[in-house]
Amino acid sequence: MPTIKDVARLAGVSPSTASRAMHDNKMISEATKERVRKAMEELDYSPNYSAQNLVKRESNTIGIILPVRENQDSLGNNPFFMQIIQGITSVCTEKDYMVSLASGRSDEELIKNIQTLIRSGNIRKFIFLYSKKDDPAFSFVQKEQVPCVVVGQAYGPANQETMFVDNDNFQAGQDVTQFLLDRHYQNLLFLYTDLDEMVEMERIKGYLDRMQSLGLKALSFQLSRVDEAKTMAELQSFLQQNPQIEAMICCDDVIAVRTQRILEWLQYKPSDFAMISFNNTMVTELAKPSLTSVEIFPFQLGEKAASLLLERNLKGLDKPYFLPHEIIERGSTPYL
Structure with a gap:
């Protein structure tokens, strides 16, 4: 099995220079x-990360934090989060x-699981895939002084240890409202599940502001996450x-x-309400x-999120990083 000394010898550099080059040290020329890199490829060399982690007391691993719930609206069951994880993984692999x-x-x-990753796995970098007010897990990570990125609404100042990546969900809430108004719907209903989750709060705030x-x-209207029969009865009522409601924002x-x-069970026709939602996951085409x-x-x-966490570029970290959004029109929002 080739060693870093073999790589250094083939590349014509010292082992320490080879190591710095592998870690993309800025002091090493391109x-x-x-x-x-060519020597590593020729020798089929893979760095011994376990040994490096023991020396540095820090793992070459990013911890992804995503709670689950025992119900159908669990964050972990939402295909949106798998797409975020794929984006994180693409940067981490590189x-x-x-x-x-x-x-x-x-x-x-x-x-408890976060604590295990920090103290047993030597993981010192985390990405939260949700944003929630007064979140005990986020408070724990802050107390541990571990750098993290939150994918979601900022609930504190961005800085070297805590960064935020998000869409402008308030603006998105305004935009979907205006989208329906432009199609001549004026009697709108906003459906949500938990306003403690800040993405939901920001979206409904945008809707309320525009209306x-x-x-x-x-x-x-709030849908229960655990009691479908109760939700069905309350929504029907x-x-x-x-009866004036013409369109729904989910x-x-x-x-x-x-x-x-639920509307089908209540014997409403698909044409009875226009409907628009957020995230544009695969289920939109199946609906x-x-x-x-x-x-x-x-x-x-x-x-x-992964790039910010790994690069730790301090420029502009005093505010969240916003990505754009775009409304994808399909059959659920015909002109009235």
Whole structure:
């Protein structure tokens, strides 16, 4: 099995220079780095990360934090998050990093798993795939003084240790509202599940702001995450009390497809309500009718989160990094 000394000898450099070149040290010229890479490829050399991690007391692994719930709207069941993870992994692979997932069905279980990664796995870099007010897991990571990136709404100042990558969900909430208004729908209903999750809060705030600025009545309805029978009965009653509703804004695609199914059970026709949602995941094409949805580019969100965490570029870290969004029109939003 080739060693770093073999790589250095073939590249015509010292072992220490070869090591620095492998870690993309800025003090090493690109020409030298290229010679080292060619030597590594010729010798089929792979760095011994386990040995390096023991010496540095830090792993070449990024921890991804994503809680789960025992219900159909679990964050972990949403295909949107797999696309973010794919974006993270693409950057980590390029930079010789691995990823490890910390998850849990409760705050206590999640924190225990994060603690294990930090103290037993020597992982000192984390990406949160959610943003939640007063989150105990985030508070724990802050106390450990571990650098992290949050994919989601900022709930504190961005700095060297904590960075935020997000879409402008307030603006997106305004945009989907205006999109429906431009199609002559004025009686709108916003459907959500948990306003403690800041992405939902920002989207509904954008909706409320746009409706109120035009003097229009803004209706909203919370779907239960655990009691489908209760949700069905309460939504049926709500719609009977508000027969003027023409269109629905759902806080994500999973909520939208679930709502379509509930409306079918309640014997509403697909044409009874226009519908628009967020995230533009694969389920939008499978819905009946196919869903108009907001593309928020989750793969790119993951890429940017990983790049910020690994590069730790301090420039501009005093504010969140925003990616654009785009409304993808499909069959669920015909002109009224």
